[in-house]
Every structure is written in structure tokens, then in C-alpha cells.
Amino acid sequence: MGRLADFSAPIFSMPQTSQRLHHFTESVIRHMTRVANAHGAINLSQGFPDFDPPEQLLQAAEHAARHGPHQYAVTWGAPRFRAALARKQSRFMGLPLDPDNNFVVTCGSTEAMMVALMTACDPGDKVIIFSPFYENYVADTILSGAEPIYVPLRPPDFSFDPAELRRAFAQKPKALILCNPANPSGKVFTRDELLCIAQLAEEHDTFVITDEVYEHIVYAPATHVYFAALPGMFARTISCSSLSKTYSITGWRLGYVIAAPAIIHQARKVHDFLTVGAAAPLQEAAVTALDLPDRYYDELRTIYTAKRTLFLDHLDAAGLTYTRPAGAYYVMVDIREFNRGTDVEFCEWLVREIKVAAVPGSSFFREPVHHLIRLHFAKRTETLHAAGERLRKLRS
Numbered sequence: 057m058g059r060l061a062d063f064s065a066p067i068f069s070m071p072q073t074s075q076r077l078h079h080f081t082e083s084v085i086r087h088m089t090r091v092a093n094a095h096g097a098i099n100l101s102q103g104f105p106d107f108d109p110p111e112q113l114l115q116a117a118e119h120a121a122r123h124g125p126h127q128y129a130v131t132w133g134a135p136r137f138r139a140a141l142a143r144k145q146s147r148f149m150g151l152p153l154d155p156d157n158n159f160v161v162t163c164g165s166t167e168a169m170m171v172a173l174m175t176a177c178d179p180g181d182k183v184i185i186f187s188p189f190y191e192n193y194v195a196d197t198i199l200s201g202a203e204p205i206y207v208p209l210r211p212p213d214f215s216f217d218p219a220e221l222r223r224a225f226a227q228k229p230k231a232l233i234l235c236n237p238a239n240p241s242g243k244v245f246t247r248d249e250l251l252c253i254a255q256l257a258e259e260h261d262t263f264v265i266t267d268e269v270y271e272h273i274v275y276a277p278a279t280h281v282y283f284a285a286l287p288g289m290f291a292r293t294i295s296c297s298s299l300s301k302t303y304s305i306t307g308w309r310l311g312y313v314i315a316a317p318a319i320i321h322q323a324r325k326v327h328d329f330l331t332v333g334a335a336a337p338l339q340e341a342a343v344t345a346l347d348l349p350d351r352y353y354d355e356l357r358t359i360y361t362a363k364r365t366l367f368l369d370h371l372d373a374a375g376l377t378y379t380r381p382a383g384a385y386y387v388m389v390d391i392r393e394f395n396r397g398t399d400v401e402f403c404e405w406l407v408r409e410i411k412v413a414a415v416p417g418s419s420f421f422r423e424p425v426h427h428l429i430r431l432h433f434a435k436r437t438e439t440l441h442a443a444g445e446r447l448r449k450l451r452s
């Protein structure tokens with residue numbers, strides 16, 4: 057019997073992996089989900105629901121499984137999916153979008169963002185990222201050969217200093233990434249803030265790459281303003297979003313890029329060589345989601361508003377200090393008073409002893425911030441009650 061080679065033994069020399077990969081780690085968010093599963097904890101780390109998508113979608117998926125299509129769709133998106141997406145996004149964005157020239161359908165907003173950055177940037181370019189940020193943006197920027205410039209968003213309302221942003225633009229960035237509504241801060245950018253970004257982007261001829269996966273999860277009185285719909289901004293905006301959060305189908309991996317035809321023409325190439333295309337039967341089934349009436353989006357907002365109230369009430373009952381999100385479904389909680397070390401140490405203790413998984417806040421900040429953790433509330437009422445009860449033990 058032959059013995060298995062010990063591939064870790066230093067006797068074998070091995071080529072070096074890419075230097076680019078030394079500039080970021082594996083996703084801390086996805087890591088926390090694995091840790092949560094290992095400890096049997098309630099997983100309030102990675103943002104995905106523990107409830108089913110709408111019944112009509114399940115039926116449409118069953119139908120697609122039986123009747124297809126089961127082979128590759130058109131790489132930039134199945135025609136029926138793009139037509140339905142154009143109808144829905146034109147309605148919400150207030151723009152006359154053309155299904156054949158303004159869209160690339162991708163594997164989630166995750167791929168859409170990578171496509172957008174690779175479409176916009178050359179090696180050595182700079183990209184403005186607001187901090188705190190969704191952790192993918194740094195990896196996406198580096199993988200596209202570009203270099204991040206960070207601009208802080210300051211609590212409690214996570215606003216930016218226009219002078220600081222102007223100084224970042226003075227470094228001639230090729231693009232700015234705008235996550236709106238924002239993960240992890242829950243910030244919803246006001247029209248005035250967006251107009252300030254727009255003016256600078258215009259002055260410095262910069263792309264604005266938006267990630268709007270939480271476009272329909274916004275709490276009154278906040279409202280979502282699509283950057284691409286601001287006067288004169290469509291030509292320089294690469295809008296990315298997905299169906300993951302809006303229809304509770306994070307596992308279907310359906311997202312999209314919206315942009316002017318000249319940008320889409322280039323973005324299609326990046327997408328085609330990265331993934332060929334998003335799942336054909338699921339695009340077919342998701343037409344049902346995109347054709348849902350406006351009532352669906354009103355109900356979604358009502359459901360998430362109730363979840364936010366319920367969860368924040370639990371945080372209040374547990375005596376925790378947090379910032380109230382205006383959009384998305386995350387809360388940043390201050391852990392300083394517990395004296396349990398850094399946010400990473402606190403999260404390890406929390407998942408082990410309290411059986412609730414959170415994400416250490418430091419994975420979202422450029423600055424040395426180690427006193428925040430991120431929890432999410434896209435969970436069933438029972439799950440939120442159970443998590444709330446466990447969090448109350450923090451003080452006992």
C-alpha cells in the first residue's frame with residue numbers, strides 16, 4: 057500500500073501564490089457562520105433569513121426544476137429575466153431601462169461588484185471606500201488591481217466630512233464604492249449627501265459603483281435614493297444589486313449590474329469570462345419575484361420594521377448600547393462595558409458561552425475600532441426572542 061504524500065512537508069518546493077492575496081484575509085462574516093454552526097449557536101452573524109421565500113417563488117422553482125431550462129442561459133442574462141428586471145427597476149429607479157443594453161445578470165451582487173470594479177479599474181488605480189465597509193469591497197478592489205483610499209463615516213449617523221471626501225477625490229480615484237443602505241452601519245445616505253458625492257464624482261470624472269442590495273429594506277422616515285437616478289449621474293454610475301435580500305433567496309445567487317450601454321458592453325466580457333452566467337432555471341423562476349406587485353415591497357418594509365422594533369427592544373432589555381439602523385438589517389452594538397477583551401475575543405466568548413454568533417466590528421473598519429460587534433435581525437420572531445433571552449444573560 058502506498059503512503060499518502062505529506063503535502064505540508066517543506067521538502068517540496070512550491071511556487072508562491074499571488075502577492076495580492078496577502079493583502080486581505082478570508083471573510084470573517086462567513087467564518088463566523090461556520091463557528092456558529094460548530095457551537096450550535098443562534099447565527100446573527102452572516103446576514104441571511106431563517107424563513108422561506110414567498111410561496112409563489114417556491115412553486116416557480118419547482119416548475120423550473122421540472123420544465124427547465126437546464127442549460128446555459130444567455131451569458132448576460134436570460135431574456136425573460138432581464139425583461140422582468142427592467143420593468144421592476146425602471147419603476148423603482150424612475151429610469152427608462154432597456155433590458156438589452158443596460159443589464160448584466162450576475163451570480164449575486166457579490167459578482168456584480170467584482171465585475172463593476174474590474175470593468176472600471178486598471179492596475180494601480182485608486183478606489184474610495186467608506187469605512188466602515190462591507191468586507192468584500194477591499195478584496196474586490198485589490199483583486200481588480202486597484203488600491204483603496206478610505207474615508208471614515210462617523211457615528212452616530214455615520215456621516216462623512218465633505219472636506220475629507222474632497223481630499224480623497226484629490227488623489228484622483230477611478231471609482232468610489234457606495235453601499236446604500238449601508239452594511240454594517242445601517243446608514244441610509246440622504247439626497248444631500250449623495251449630491252455632494254455626485255458633484256465630486258463629476259468634477260473628478262470618477263465612476264460611482266453602488267451596492268444597493270438593501271434598496272427595499274429602509275425604515276421610515278428614511279427613503280432610498282438611487283444614485284444612478286440623480287441628475288446627470290447615470291453615465292458614471294455602475295449600479296449593483298441582487299434578489300438575495302429582497303426576496304429572501306440568498307442561496308439562489310441572482311444579482312445584476314445596471315449601467316450605460318458602453319459600460320455594459322465591457323462588463324459583459326468580464327462576467328462572461330468569470331462565471332459564464334447565473335443559474336438558468338433560477339432566473340426563470342425568479343421572473344415570478346420580479347413581477348410581484350408594489351404591495352410586496354410595502355409588506356417587506358413592514359415586516360422588517362417590526363423585526364427591527366422587536367430586536368432593538370430585546371437589546372434595550374439586555375441593557376445594550378447600539379446605533380439604530382435606518383436601513384438594512386444590522387445593528388452595531390458597543391461592548392466596551394463588558395471588559396472581555398477585543399471584539400474578536402468577545403465574539404468568540406459570545407458564541408461559546410451565550411450561544412449567539414456576531415461579527416467582530418473590526419472586520420468592517422479601516423480605523424482601529426475594537427469595541428463594536430455586528431448583529432443582524434433577518435430572523436423569525438421565535439429566533440429573535442430566543443436570541444434576546446440569551447443576550448439578557450450577558451449581565452448575569
Ligand SMILES: Cc1ncc(COP(=O)(O)O)c(C=O)c1O
Pocket residue numbers: 103163164165166167190235238239267269297298299300306309310311
Ligand atoms: C452590502 C452587501 N452586498 C452584497 C452582499 C451579498 O449579496 P449577494 O447575495 O447578492 O451576493 C451582502 C450580503 O450580506 C451585503 O450585505
